[in-house]
Amino acid sequence: MVNTTSKVRRIGVLTSGGDAPGMNPVVRSVVRTCLHLGIECVGIRRGFAGLLAGDIRPLDYDASSGLIRRGGTKLYTARCEEFKTEAGQKKGADTCKFLGLDGIVGIGGDGTFRGLQALSHQGISVVGVPGTIDNDIACSTYTVGFDTACNTAIEAIDRLQDTMQSHERCSVVEVMGRHAGYLALNVAVACGALAVLVPEKEVNFEEDILEPIRRSRLVGRTHFMIIVAEGAGSAYDVAKRIHEALSVDTRVTVLGHVQRGGSPSAQDRLVGTHLGYRAVQLLAEGKTNRVVCCNGEEYVDYDIEEALSMHKTIDESTYTMIQQITGTDALSRMMGLRV
Numbered sequence: 230m231v232n233t234t235s236k237v238r239r240i241g242v243l244t245s246g247g248d249a250p251g252m253n254p255v256v257r258s259v260v261r262t263c264l265h266l267g268i269e270c271v272g273i274r275r276g277f278a279g280l281l282a283g284d285i286r287p288l289d290y291d292a293s294s295g296l297i298r299r300g301g302t303k304l305y306t307a308r309c310e311e312f313k314t315e316a317g318q319k320k321g322a323d324t325c326k327f328l329g330l331d332g333i334v335g336i337g338g339d340g341t342f343r344g345l346q347a348l349s350h351q352g353i354s355v356v357g358v359p360g361t362i363d364n365d366i367a368c369s370t371y372t373v374g375f376d377t378a379c380n381t382a383i384e385a386i387d388r389l390q391d392t393m394q395s396h397e398r399c400s401v402v403e404v405m406g407r408h409a410g411y412l413a414l415n416v417a418v419a420c421g422a423l424a425v426l427v428p429e430k431e432v433n434f435e436e437d438i439l440e441p442i443r444r445s446r447l448v449g450r451t452h453f454m455i456i457v458a459e460g461a462g463s464a465y466d467v468a469k470r471i472h473e474a475l476s477v478d479t480r481v482t483v484l485g486h487v488q489r490g491g492s493p494s495a496q497d498r499l500v501g502t503h504l505g506y507r508a509v510q511l512l513a514e515g516k517t518n519r520v521v522c523c524n525g526e527e528y529v530d531y532d533i534e535e536a537l538s539m540h541k542t543i544d545e546s547t548y549t550m551i552q553q554i555t556g557t558d559a560l561s562r563m564m565g566l567r568v
């Protein structure tokens with residue numbers, strides 16, 4: 230049903246910050262929801278940089294075709310320092326007014342939400358959609374891109390395990406996560422890693438890394454998998470210390486940007502579609518300065534200010550579980566040692 234009551238006639242959608250698989254399904258959902266509501270939708274290219282440059286393209290049914298399964302972001306993404314200044318934000322708001330944009334949907338992480346909030350302070354209606362492989366947005370139990378990134382990392386690590394097993398080596402794998410360890414933690418669980426290093430948790434190298442390898446060796450294991458989030462320290466240092474302490478042949482693999490690519494998983498397509506749909510509905514209802522989020526199975530929204538003030542902490546129970554079922558504890562019990 231076409232909405233004839235909304236005053237919103239034209240909205241812009243942008244992707245900003247680090248790209249994440251699933252941004253395209255969000256864009257598609259935004260475009261299709263706009264069509265359903267009789268709202269014109271334009272794509273703003275390269276995030277806030279494109280907004281400042283007035284770099285927009287019309288997005289219609291055809292332009293959003295095929296996006297449900299496409300990785301990356303059709304709209305391109307960028308980081309824009311100028312937008313962090315008040316002059317930049319005022320220029321952005323003036324561009325919105327000049328282009329006749331009644332609202333902006335911004336897909337990205339907390340930096341993107343700060344940019345949207347600044348635009349809202351300049352009188353522009355905004356809604357944010359959490360799209361980041363880090364899953365570090367506190368108000369949302371899930372961020373678009375996380376599941377695909379986990380699956381990509383897992384697939385690569387499974388392949389590594391084959392060669393590590395053949396050569397009886399210790400593999401130290403660096404996954405993305407400069408400030409957040411969720412990706413590393415989930416990947417460690419899913420790959421059965423012996424230990425994981427995350428930025429949120431101080432590690433006792435002797436107890437948390439070397440001891441599980443020692444005990445694993447004592448029960449006959451000859452290959453080992455250690456996962457390091459990029460913000461938790463250098464994977465090369467970790468490998469060097471393991472080699473020096475235990476004379477184990479180690480190899481480092483930095484998965485890098487491959488984790489950002491690939492066709493979005495079912496979860497990222499589903500969640501992305503729901504969030505894009507909800508974001509446009511909020512704008513059409515005259516709401517602004519909101520972030521749409523997942524709350525388990527539910528889709529909810531928060532004030533951006535409130536969303537940015539919330540903090541997400543690493544899931545301690547998952548970390549403990551890895552130690553208990555894969556690392557030192559399980560091996561110690563197997564050997565009849567004190568845990």
Ligand code: ATP
Binds near residue numbers: 246247307341
């Ligand atoms: P990710 O962490 O996944 O890369 P992000 O959205 O947090 O995503 P950032 O690079 O932090 O990525 O932010 C993206 C863009 O948002 C910045 O380049 C800048 O244009 C804008 N931005 C970030 N912080 C602010 C701020 N405090 N005020 C205005 N704009 C901001």
